[in-house]
Amino acid sequence: MLQRTLLLGLLAAFVATVSGVGTARVGAQSAWPSADAYVAADKDSANWILPARNYSGNRYVSGAQITTANVGTLKRAWTANVDARGPLEVAPIVWNGTMYVTSSHNDVYALDAQTGALKWHFPYKPHVIAFSANRGVAIGDGKVYEATLDGHLIALDAMTGKPVWNVVAAHDVSNTFFTMQPVPYKNMLLLGASNGDWGGIGYLSAFDAATGKRLWDWKTIPGPGEPGHNTWSGDSWKRGGGAIWSGLAIDPTTSTVYVDAGNPQPDFLGTTRKGANLYTNSMVAIDISGAQPKIKWYHQFIPHDTHDWDPAMPPVLFTGSVAGSARSLVAAGDKGGNFWVLDAGTGAVVYHLAVSTQKGQNTEPSRKGDIACPNTNGGVEFNGGSYMPDTNAFYVPSVDQCGIWKSQGTATYVAGQFYLGGAFPALYGPSTGYMNAVDIGTGKFLWRKHLAFPQIGGALSMSTGVVFTGGVNGDFTAYDAKSGEVLWHYPTGMTIQAPAGTYTLGGKQFVVIAAGPAGVNFADPRFNKGAPTLEGKYSHPTAAQISAFTLP
Amino acid sequence: MRTVALSLAALVFFGSSAPPRPARDDHGSAMSALADVRAAVAEIVRIEDGYAVGHGAYLRAAHRAMNALVGRRDDGYAPSFGDPGDGIGTLGHLDRMLDQSGSSLWTPAVEGAKANVLAAAASLQSSLGQKEMEDYEADLTQALASLALVVGRATETGVLGGLDGALANTALGVPAGATTVSGCAAPNRAPAYGIVAGRLAYVALPRSSASAGIPNGFAVSRVEVAPAWVVLYAPAARAAIALCRAGSRMRRMRAVAAPGAQPPYTAAQAHAGSAIYRRACLQCHGADLQGAAGPAVAGTEFLTNAQHNKWTLGDMRTTVFENMPFSNPGSLAPQQYADVMAFLLASNCYAAGTQPFPTAAAPTLAKVKLGPIHGARLSNPRLGTCSVR
Incomplete structure (x- = not known):
C-alpha cells in the first residue's frame, strides 16, 4: 500500500509537471504537503488539499479540462458508499491519488481517487448532541486529522487509518461539538467550535499539528474588560453563542485569518441580551502571526440578531474589479439572505445584495409568533460560493423560505439542550432556492435561476466557464457561468448538502460530490422529497455516496 | 340537622x-x-x-x-x-x-x-x-x-x-337556613336536604325551580323525578342510605396511590405514538431510536447522557413539543406530541400507568429526572431499549 501510494504520488508529480502547473511541493522527498505547498495549493491541479481548495476559500480552478463545450458528456466514473446514518457535508481531500472523506458520524474513509476502491476505514461512534454532520478532514505529515461530534480532535495514520493521537478539544463536551474541517496552517490546525444553539460560547482554537496540544483560543464573545463586552447586558455574554461553524479564509502574506462567528443566544429572545452582542454574526479578521491571536477588524452583519441568521457561508478572499478598479475583497453570506462584499483590508462594506426574500426582519419574535423571511435554514447556507475572475462574478446558491418564529418568556440553560428562548421557526409558505451569479463590478445580479427546491451545495467554478453546484433534490448541475444555462446535470437520487471538488489523476480531471440522506434541516418532506430533479424524478433512497465524474 | x-x-x-x-x-x-x-x-x-x-x-x-x-x-x-x-x-x-x-x-x-x-x-x-x-x-x-x-x-x-368531598357528601353542603330532612326516607317537601348522621344523601328541589340550578358545592350521582320535585342524590348517597337500613359500616375507600416521580403516560398513548414516531421522527432518529441525522432518543446512550446532563422529563418535553420535528417545529397536534412522548418513555422502559402524558405544559414533569432504570425488562439489552406494541 505504501509503495503504491508513493508511486501514485510520483505519477501525480509527473502529470503536474508536464501539464505546466507543477510546483516545488511534490517530490520524491516530500511525501506530504509542505507549508509552502498549502500556500500554493491553487496552482496544484492534481490535488485538493484544503477544504475549499486554497487558503482564499475560493473553489475555483484554472486550466480545467472540463469546458462548456464538453461538460455535457461528463460521466460518472465511480461511486463509493459510506455510512448512511446522516447527511454528507464533506469536502473531500485528495492527495497523491488518495481521497479522504468522512461520514456524518465521523467515520473516515481513504479511497483510491481513480477507482473509488476503499483503502482503509476508521469507524467512530460519537455521542451526538444535536445532529450528525462532518465537513471533512485535514491532512499533513503522514496524518489525517478529524474533529468529532463528541468534541475530540483525532490524528490518524494516513497510511493505515489507525489513531496516532486523540485529544479532547472542546472545553465543554456537554454543549460543544465539531462539524468543521480542521484547517492546517504552518505547524497548526485551526478549528472552530460548534455550540451556538446549546448555551456555549464560540471559539477558534489552534492546536499543534504534531501533538494535538492546544496553542491558543480566540473566544468570539468578549469577556469583562475586553473591547465589545459592553454590547451585552448583564451576564448574558456568558452564554452568548457565536459558534464558529463555517470554514476559514487565510491571507498567508499577513497571517490574517478571516472567520465568521455565528448567532447570539438565546437565539430568539433578544430582551435577555440587550445590545449589539459582539462578535456574533460578524466577520472578524484576526492576526495569527504571534503567540496569541489579535483582532485586526470586524464587521457585524446583523447586530442583535433574534432569528438565528448567522453568516453561515465560509469567507472567500479574492481580488475583484469594482467599478473598474481592482480591489482586495472578502465575500460573506448570511442566513438572513444577504450576500456581502467587504474590503479585505478594512472590513468596510463595499456592497450587499439580498439573495433571498427578506420580510419582517426588524421584528423580534413574539410569544404569539411572527413571520419573517428567510427561514432559519434559509438565505446563504454553509457551503458558500465561488469567485470567477474570468467573469468577475461570484456564484452563490441561496435558500428561499419563510418561517414563523416564537419566543418564550425565559431561557433556561440545561446542559446538552437547546438554549433558544423560543422555538426554531416552522416553515411558512414555499421552500425554493436560487442559483445566483453576482456581478462584482456592479453589485447586481449577472443572472439568477429560481429553482423549485433549496440550494445549498456551494459552488465550484472553472476558468473554462463552468460552475458546478448541487441541490437538496439530488441534482448535481453544471451551469454556464456567463448565461446561467444548465449545461449538464446528474440526478444522484440523494440529497446534496456538500460542496463539489476537483482533481486530476491519470491525465483526467475528476469532479467529486458527496450525496446522502437529508440532514435534520431538510428532513421534512416539503424540503426535498417533493422537489423533482430536473428530469422530474422523486428518488430519495437512504444511501450515502461519494461520486466522481470525468470526461469519457 | x-x-x-x-x-x-x-x-x-x-x-x-x-x-x-x-x-x-x-x-x-x-x-x-x-x-x-x-x-x-x-x-x-x-x-x-x-x-x-x-x-x-x-x-x-x-x-x-x-x-x-x-x-x-x-x-x-x-x-x-x-x-x-x-x-x-x-x-x-x-x-x-x-x-x-x-x-x-x-x-x-x-x-x-x-x-x-x-x-x-x-x-x-x-x-x-x-x-x-x-x-x-x-x-x-x-x-x-x-x-x-x-x-x-x-x-x-x-x-x-x-x-x-365534604361539601358534596356531608351536612357541610347544606346552605345556612336551608331545610333538612331525614335522608333515610324519601323527601316529603322541597326544597330540602336529606341528611343521615351528618352525611348528605340528597337534595330535593321543586320541579318548578329545579332548573334554577344545583346548590353550590353539590355534586349529583343520580336523579329521581317525582311529581312535585326532583331528587338529586349525592355521590355518597348509597353509603349514607345504607346506614339507615343496616347500620353497616361504610366501605373503606380505596387508598389512592401517592403520586411519585414516575413519568405519566398510558400504554394506549405509547401505541398511538409509535405510528407518529415512524412518520415524523424516524427519518432523523432511526428505527432503533439510536439516531441518524439526529441524536439517539432512547436506550442506554440516551438515558446515560440524560442522567449526566441532569435532564428532567420537562426538558425532554420542551425539546419535543417546541423544537421537533427539527425541520418543521410545532407541526404536530398537542395530542400527537403527547403520544410521541409516551412512545419515547415506553421505548426507554418506563412503566405505563393510568395517568396520560399531558398535552399541556405541566410543571410536575420537571420533577421527573431521566436516567437509566434499574431492573427494567429490556427488549434489546444491547441498546437498552424496550419495544412498544
Whole structure:
C-alpha cells in the first residue's frame, strides 16, 4: 500500500509537471504537503488539499479540462458508499491519488481517487448532541486529522487509518461539538467550535499539528474588560453563542485569518441580551502571526440578531474589479439572505445584495409568533460560493423560505439542550432556492435561476466557464457561468448538502460530490422529497455516496 | 340537622350580647375558602402559563397567591402586592370552621384541607427565595399539588375528599337556613336536604325551580323525578342510605396511590405514538431510536447522557413539543406530541400507568429526572431499549 501510494504520488508529480502547473511541493522527498505547498495549493491541479481548495476559500480552478463545450458528456466514473446514518457535508481531500472523506458520524474513509476502491476505514461512534454532520478532514505529515461530534480532535495514520493521537478539544463536551474541517496552517490546525444553539460560547482554537496540544483560543464573545463586552447586558455574554461553524479564509502574506462567528443566544429572545452582542454574526479578521491571536477588524452583519441568521457561508478572499478598479475583497453570506462584499483590508462594506426574500426582519419574535423571511435554514447556507475572475462574478446558491418564529418568556440553560428562548421557526409558505451569479463590478445580479427546491451545495467554478453546484433534490448541475444555462446535470437520487471538488489523476480531471440522506434541516418532506430533479424524478433512497465524474 | 342547631345557637349568642359576632355559616365559609383557593391557583397558573420576564412578576404572583391563602391576619400577608381573594383567606375561613367544640363528619376533611393550605403556603414561601426558574417552578408545582388536595373531589369522602368531598357528601353542603330532612326516607317537601348522621344523601328541589340550578358545592350521582320535585342524590348517597337500613359500616375507600416521580403516560398513548414516531421522527432518529441525522432518543446512550446532563422529563418535553420535528417545529397536534412522548418513555422502559402524558405544559414533569432504570425488562439489552406494541 505504501509503495503504491508513493508511486501514485510520483505519477501525480509527473502529470503536474508536464501539464505546466507543477510546483516545488511534490517530490520524491516530500511525501506530504509542505507549508509552502498549502500556500500554493491553487496552482496544484492534481490535488485538493484544503477544504475549499486554497487558503482564499475560493473553489475555483484554472486550466480545467472540463469546458462548456464538453461538460455535457461528463460521466460518472465511480461511486463509493459510506455510512448512511446522516447527511454528507464533506469536502473531500485528495492527495497523491488518495481521497479522504468522512461520514456524518465521523467515520473516515481513504479511497483510491481513480477507482473509488476503499483503502482503509476508521469507524467512530460519537455521542451526538444535536445532529450528525462532518465537513471533512485535514491532512499533513503522514496524518489525517478529524474533529468529532463528541468534541475530540483525532490524528490518524494516513497510511493505515489507525489513531496516532486523540485529544479532547472542546472545553465543554456537554454543549460543544465539531462539524468543521480542521484547517492546517504552518505547524497548526485551526478549528472552530460548534455550540451556538446549546448555551456555549464560540471559539477558534489552534492546536499543534504534531501533538494535538492546544496553542491558543480566540473566544468570539468578549469577556469583562475586553473591547465589545459592553454590547451585552448583564451576564448574558456568558452564554452568548457565536459558534464558529463555517470554514476559514487565510491571507498567508499577513497571517490574517478571516472567520465568521455565528448567532447570539438565546437565539430568539433578544430582551435577555440587550445590545449589539459582539462578535456574533460578524466577520472578524484576526492576526495569527504571534503567540496569541489579535483582532485586526470586524464587521457585524446583523447586530442583535433574534432569528438565528448567522453568516453561515465560509469567507472567500479574492481580488475583484469594482467599478473598474481592482480591489482586495472578502465575500460573506448570511442566513438572513444577504450576500456581502467587504474590503479585505478594512472590513468596510463595499456592497450587499439580498439573495433571498427578506420580510419582517426588524421584528423580534413574539410569544404569539411572527413571520419573517428567510427561514432559519434559509438565505446563504454553509457551503458558500465561488469567485470567477474570468467573469468577475461570484456564484452563490441561496435558500428561499419563510418561517414563523416564537419566543418564550425565559431561557433556561440545561446542559446538552437547546438554549433558544423560543422555538426554531416552522416553515411558512414555499421552500425554493436560487442559483445566483453576482456581478462584482456592479453589485447586481449577472443572472439568477429560481429553482423549485433549496440550494445549498456551494459552488465550484472553472476558468473554462463552468460552475458546478448541487441541490437538496439530488441534482448535481453544471451551469454556464456567463448565461446561467444548465449545461449538464446528474440526478444522484440523494440529497446534496456538500460542496463539489476537483482533481486530476491519470491525465483526467475528476469532479467529486458527496450525496446522502437529508440532514435534520431538510428532513421534512416539503424540503426535498417533493422537489423533482430536473428530469422530474422523486428518488430519495437512504444511501450515502461519494461520486466522481470525468470526461469519457 | 347539626348545622341548623349550631346556627340557632349562634343566633342566641348573637342576640344576647355584644360585641356581635357574625352568624356561623360553615357552608358559606367553605365556599369562601374554596373561592380563595381558586384565586390563588389562578395566580399561579397565570404566571406559569404566561411569559413574564423578570424576577418581579414571579415574586408578585407568589405573594398574591400567598395572600389569598393566608388572609390579612397572617404574618405572611404582603398587602403591597394586592390580594385576589377576599382578605380573610382560605386559612381564615377554615380556622373559623374548625373553631368549635366537638367535631362534625366534615372536620377531618377541613383539618386535612388546612394542613394542605399550610403546605402550599410553605411552598410559596420557599419560591420567594428561589433564584433559578426551575426551582421556582418546582415550588409552585408543589403548591398547586397541595391546593389540589385542599379542593379535593366530590367523589371522595374524608380527608381524601378535601372541601369538595365534604361539601358534596356531608351536612357541610347544606346552605345556612336551608331545610333538612331525614335522608333515610324519601323527601316529603322541597326544597330540602336529606341528611343521615351528618352525611348528605340528597337534595330535593321543586320541579318548578329545579332548573334554577344545583346548590353550590353539590355534586349529583343520580336523579329521581317525582311529581312535585326532583331528587338529586349525592355521590355518597348509597353509603349514607345504607346506614339507615343496616347500620353497616361504610366501605373503606380505596387508598389512592401517592403520586411519585414516575413519568405519566398510558400504554394506549405509547401505541398511538409509535405510528407518529415512524412518520415524523424516524427519518432523523432511526428505527432503533439510536439516531441518524439526529441524536439517539432512547436506550442506554440516551438515558446515560440524560442522567449526566441532569435532564428532567420537562426538558425532554420542551425539546419535543417546541423544537421537533427539527425541520418543521410545532407541526404536530398537542395530542400527537403527547403520544410521541409516551412512545419515547415506553421505548426507554418506563412503566405505563393510568395517568396520560399531558398535552399541556405541566410543571410536575420537571420533577421527573431521566436516567437509566434499574431492573427494567429490556427488549434489546444491547441498546437498552424496550419495544412498544
